[in-house]
Amino acid sequence: MSESAPVVHVVDDDASFLTAVSRLLRAAGYEVRTFSKAEEFLAQLADAPGCLIADLQMPGLSGLELQAVLSRAGHSLPVIFLTGQGDIPTTVRAMRQGAEDFLTKRAPKEALLEAVDRALARDARQRAERVRLRELRARFDALTPRERDVLRQVVQGRQNKQIAADLNINERTVKLHRTAITTKLEVRSVAELTRLVQAAGAFEEHLPTFPKGQ
Amino acid sequence: MNWMTIAWPMAAAACLTLGLIELRVGIAQPPRAARLLFSLSAFAIAVFSGMELALMRADSVGEFEQLLPWMDALVGVVMVSLTAFIWVFFRTGNKWLAFAVPGLYAVALVFDFLPGSDMTYREITGLKTVETFGGATFNVAEGVPNPWNAFAYLAALVLIIFVVDASVRLWRRGGRRRAVVVGGGVTLFFLLGGVHTALVDTGLVRTPYLISWAYLCVLIAMGHELSADVLAAAQLSRQLQDSERRMDLASDAAGLGLWTWDVVSDQIWATSRTRSLLGFSESESLSLPRFLSAVHPDDREAVRGTIESALNGGRDHELEYRVQLPDGQTRWIAARGQADRNDAGKTVLMRGVVLDISARRRSEQELQQARGQLAHVARVTMLGQLGAALAHELGQPLGAILRNAEAAELFLQHEPPDLDELRAILADIREDDQRAGEVIERLRALLKRRRIDPHALAVSDLLANCEALIRADAAARRIQLEIETAPGLPMVMGDRVHLQQVLLNLVFNAMDAVEGEPAGARRVSVQARLDGGRNVEVSVSDSGHGMTPERLELAFEPFFTTKANGMGIGLPISRTIIDAHGGRIWAESNADKGATFRFTLPIAEEPVPAEAPAA
Numbered sequence: 001m002s003e004s005a006p007v008v009h010v011v012d013d014d015a016s017f018l019t020a021v022s023r024l025l026r027a028a029g030y031e032v033r034t035f036s037k038a039e040e041f042l043a044q045l046a047d048a049p050g051c052l053i054a055d056l057q058m059p060g061l062s063g064l065e066l067q068a069v070l071s072r073a074g075h076s077l078p079v080i081f082l083t084g085q086g087d088i089p090t091t092v093r094a095m096r097q098g099a100e101d102f103l104t105k106r107a108p109k110e111a112l113l114e115a116v117d118r119a120l121a122r123d124a125r126q127r128a129e130r131v132r133l134r135e136l137r138a139r140f141d142a143l144t145p146r147e148r149d150v151l152r153q154v155v156q157g158r159q160n161k162q163i164a165a166d167l168n169i170n171e172r173t174v175k176l177h178r179t180a181i182t183t184k185l186e187v188r189s190v191a192e193l194t195r196l197v198q199a200a201g202a203f204e205e206h207l208p209t210f211p212k213g214q
Numbered sequence: 215m216n217w218m219t220i221a222w223p224m225a226a227a228a229c230l231t232l233g234l235i236e237l238r239v240g241i242a243q244p245p246r247a248a249r250l251l252f253s254l255s256a257f258a259i260a261v262f263s264g265m266e267l268a269l270m271r272a273d274s275v276g277e278f279e280q281l282l283p284w285m286d287a288l289v290g291v292v293m294v295s296l297t298a299f300i301w302v303f304f305r306t307g308n309k310w311l312a313f314a315v316p317g318l319y320a321v322a323l324v325f326d327f328l329p330g331s332d333m334t335y336r337e338i339t340g341l342k343t344v345e346t347f348g349g350a351t352f353n354v355a356e357g358v359p360n361p362w363n364a365f366a367y368l369a370a371l372v373l374i375i376f377v378v379d380a381s382v383r384l385w386r387r388g389g390r391r392r393a394v395v396v397g398g399g400v401t402l403f404f405l406l407g408g409v410h411t412a413l414v415d416t417g418l419v420r421t422p423y424l425i426s427w428a429y430l431c432v433l434i435a436m437g438h439e440l441s442a443d444v445l446a447a448a449q450l451s452r453q454l455q456d457s458e459r460r461m462d463l464a465s466d467a468a469g470l471g472l473w474t475w476d477v478v479s480d481q482i483w484a485t486s487r488t489r490s491l492l493g494f495s496e497s498e499s500l501s502l503p504r505f506l507s508a509v510h511p512d513d514r515e516a517v518r519g520t521i522e523s524a525l526n527g528g529r530d531h532e533l534e535y536r537v538q539l540p541d542g543q544t545r546w547i548a549a550r551g552q553a554d555r556n557d558a559g560k561t562v563l564m565r566g567v568v569l570d571i572s573a574r575r576r577s578e579q580e581l582q583q584a585r586g587q588l589a590h591v592a593r594v595t596m597l598g599q600l601g602a603a604l605a606h607e608l609g610q611p612l613g614a615i616l617r618n619a620e621a622a623e624l625f626l627q628h629e630p631p632d633l634d635e636l637r638a639i640l641a642d643i644r645e646d647d648q649r650a651g652e653v654i655e656r657l658r659a660l661l662k663r664r665r666i667d668p669h670a671l672a673v674s675d676l677l678a679n680c681e682a683l684i685r686a687d688a689a690a691r692r693i694q695l696e697i698e699t700a701p702g703l704p705m706v707m708g709d710r711v712h713l714q715q716v717l718l719n720l721v722f723n724a725m726d727a728v729e730g731e732p733a734g735a736r737r738v739s740v741q742a743r744l745d746g747g748r749n750v751e752v753s754v755s756d757s758g759h760g761m762t763p764e765r766l767e768l769a770f771e772p773f774f775t776t777k778a779n780g781m782g783i784g785l786p787i788s789r790t791i792i793d794a795h796g797g798r799i800w801a802e803s804n805a806d807k808g809a810t811f812r813f814t815l816p817i818a819e820e821p822v823p824a825e826a827p828a829a
Contacts, residue, residue, distance in 0.1 A: 014610045014614070016610075016611070016642055016645065016649070017610055017611075017613055017617065019614075020613075020614040020615075020616075020621065021617050023618065023621040023639065024617045024620050026621075027621045027624035027625050027628075028624055057606070082613075104613075105609050105610065105612075105613030105616075106609065106613045106616050109617075109620040
C-alpha cells in the first residue's frame with residue numbers, strides 16, 4: 001500500500017463555509033480536498049486513506065444519500081456530518097448507517113478536529129485490518145485442496161488417526177500435510193492455527209467442499 | 215192460525231232489531247241524525263207490521279175503520295223520516311220536493327180523521343175473506359174508493375222523485391256506491407210496495423198488504439250503508455292501534471320519549487321512557503312545576519321562557535336543557551314540542567318528544583377543546599418552522615465566520631504567519647457577516663408582509679368576524695368574552711386581513727393572560743368607540759395578572775415574551791401593521807386587574823367607496 005498522507009474530503013454546497021472549513025483543517029495540518037457537490041466527490045473517489053466531511057442538506061445528493069452510495073459501493077470511508085441544525089430523526093438515521101460523527105456547523109473547533117482525528121484513526125485501523133486479512137487469505141490460498149481437508153478436521157480437534165480414516169489416507173501422510181500447513185500458514189501450534197482460521201473468518205469461502213457426515 | 219201470523223211478527227221483529235241497533239250506535243257515534251231517523255222509520259214499520267196483521271185478521275168493518283187511520287199515520291211517519299234520512303245521509307237533495315212529501319200526504323191523511331170516511335175508502339161496505347198461497351185466509355175491506363187518496367200516491371211519487379234526484383246528485387259528487395245501494399234500494403222497494411198497495415186497494419190483486427215487507431227491504435238497503443260506516447270505523451281503529459304500535463316501536467328505537475301536556479288542567483302525560491329520561495318515577499303525577507323542578511337551575515329560566523313563548527303564539531318550539539337526576543347526575547335533553555290551540559287561539563295542549571343528547575354534548579365539547587388545541591399547535595408549529603428556517607439560513611454564514619476565525623488563530627501561531635491567508639480570511643468574515651445580515655433582513659420583510667391594502671370598513675364587522683373565530687375557543691377555555699361596539703361608529707380605513715391579525719393576536723394574548731385565573735374570573739372584553747373626531751379606538755382588556763410598568767414598556771419589543779413557548783413577535787408585528795395604518799397601539803394597566811391593549815384607526819373620509827366594488 002502506498003504511504004500517502006490521509007486526505008480529508010469536504011463536501012458542502014456553501015462555498016464560503018467550504019473555504020472556511022478547509023482553511024481551518026489545513027491550518028491544523030491536514031491534507032484537504034473540497035467539493036461543492038456530492039457527485040463531484042464520487043467521480044474522483046479512489047481507495048486512499050482519509051475521511052469525509054459532508055453537509056447534510058445539499059442540492060442533488062444529500063449527505064445521507066452520499067453515505068448510502070458509499071456503503072453500497074463497499075467503501076468504508078468514515079463520514080462526519082455537518083448540519084445547520086441537528087434534528088433527532090436524521091441524527092439517528094445517520095448514526096445507524098455508521099456515521100463517525102454528527103456535528104452542527106457551529107460546533108467548537110476542538111470537537112471538529114477530534115472528530116476528524118477519530119475518523120482518520122478508524123480509517124487507518126480499518127485499512128490495516130484489511131491488509132492483514134488480505135495477506136492471511138493469500139496464505140490460505142497457498143494450501144492444496146487435500147491440505148484444506150486436513151486443516152478442517154484439525155481445527156475440529158480430531159486425531160491424526162481419525163483424519164486418516166476419514167480421508168482414507170495414511171496416518172503418516174496426514175502428519176506430512178500438517179507440517180506443510182503449519183509452514184505455509186506460519187504458525188507453531190494447533191491453538192494458533194485455530195485462532196488464525198477464525199481471524200481469517202473465511203473458512204467456508206476457502207474450503208467449500210466440506211464432506212458432510214464422513 | 216196460518217203462516218201469516220208467524221211471518222208478519224218476524225218482519226216486525228227484524229225492523230225492531232235494526233231500529234234498536236242503529237239507535238244504540240247512533241247515541242254513541244255519527245252520523246247521529248241519520249241513525250236516529252233510521253231507527254224512527256224502523257220502529258214505525260215494526261208497529262205498522264203488527265197493525266197490518268191485525269187488519270188482515272179483523273172480523274168487522276168497525277175494527278177496520280179503527281185501525282186504518284193509525285196505519286196511514288205510521289206510513290206518513292215513515293215517509294217523512296225516510297225523506298229526512300236521505301236528506302241528512304246524502305247531504306243533498308231538492309228542498310221543495312222534500313217538503314212536498316209531507317204536504318201532499320197530509321192532504322190525504324186528513325180524511326182519516328174526518329168522521330164518516332177514511333183515506334182509502336169513502337165508505338166501507340163490507341169484508342171479504344180471501345184465500346192466498348199456502349191456504350191462508352185473510353180479510354180485506356170492500357167499499358167506495360176515496361178520490362183524495364190520489365194525494366197519498368202523489369206524495370209517494372214525489373218521494374221517489376226526491377230520492378232519485380238526490381241519488382243522481384250524490385252520484386255526481388262521487389258517492390256512487392251509496393247512491394246506488396241506498397238510492398236504488400229505496401226507490402225500487404218503495405215503488406214495488408206502492409204499486410202493490412195500489413193494486414190491493416183497487417182489488418186487482420188479491421194478496422195481503424206487503425207494505426211492511428217492502429219497507430223491511432228499504433231498511434236493509436239503508437242499514438247496509440250505515441253499518442258500512444261502523445265497519446269502517448272499526449277498521450280505522452285497528453289501523454290506529456297499528457300505527458300507535460309502530461310509533462311506539464319507532465320512538466323506542468330512536469330513544470325518544472313522548473309527552474303531552476294538558477295546559478288547562480296542568481297535567482302531563484308521559485311515556486315511561488320520558489319519565490326515565492327526566493328522572494321521574496313511573497307512578498308519580500306530573501305537572502309543569504314538577505317538571506321545572508327537575509330542570510337544572512341554570513337552565514330553568516330559559517326553559518320557562520321557551521314554554522311561555524310557545525304558549526303565547528309560537529307554534530313549534532325546540533330547546534336543549536339539562537335535567538338533574540335523582541342520583542345527582544346531569545343529563546342533556548333535547549326537546550321539541552308543538553302547541554294545539556282552540557278556536558279562540560288559546561293554547562290548550564302541547565305535545566312533543568324528548569331525547570337524551572348527553573353523548574352528543576360531550577363529544578361537541580371535546581371537539582371544541584381539540585379545536586382550540588389544534589389552533590394553538592398550528593401557531594406554535596408555524597413559529598417553530600420559522601425558527602428552523604432561521605437556524606438553517608443563519609447557520610451557514612455564522613458557521614463559516616467561526617471556522618475562519620478559528621483558522622486565523624491557528625495561522626497566527628505559524629512562524630511566520632501567512633498574512634495573505636489572514637487577509638483573505640478577514641475579507642471572507644466580512645462577507646459572511648453581510649450575508650447573515652441579509653438573511654435577517656429577508657426574514658423581517660417576510661414577517662412584515664408589508665403591502666397594506668386599505669379600504670373603508672366597519673369596525674363592528676371586524677369585531678364580529680373576530681368573535682366568530684374565537685367564540686368556540688373561549689367557551690372551551692371557559693373564558694367570558696364580551697364584545698361591544700358603540701352605536702353609530704363611522705367606517706375606518708384599513709386592510710381587513712392585517713387588522714384581523716392584530717385583533718386576533720391581542721385577543722389570544724388576553725385569553726392566555728387570564729388562563730391562570732379561576733374559571734369564573736376569566737374575562738376578556740373587546741370594545742370599540744369613537745376617540746375624538748378623527749379616530750376609532752379598539753381596546754382589548756383582560757382580567758389576568760396584569761403587567762409591571764417595565765413589561766408594558768418592553769411589550770412591543772421584538773423577541774420579548776413572558777410566555778413559555780412564545781416567540782415575542784406578535785406585538786411587534788401588530789405595531790408595524792397599526793403604524794402602517796397611521797394609527798397608534800399601546801398598552802396600559804387596568805385600575806383593578808389585568809391589562810388593556812388599545813389601538814386607534816383613522817376614520818375614513820366621507821366620500822370613500824365601500825370595500826366591495828373595486829371599480
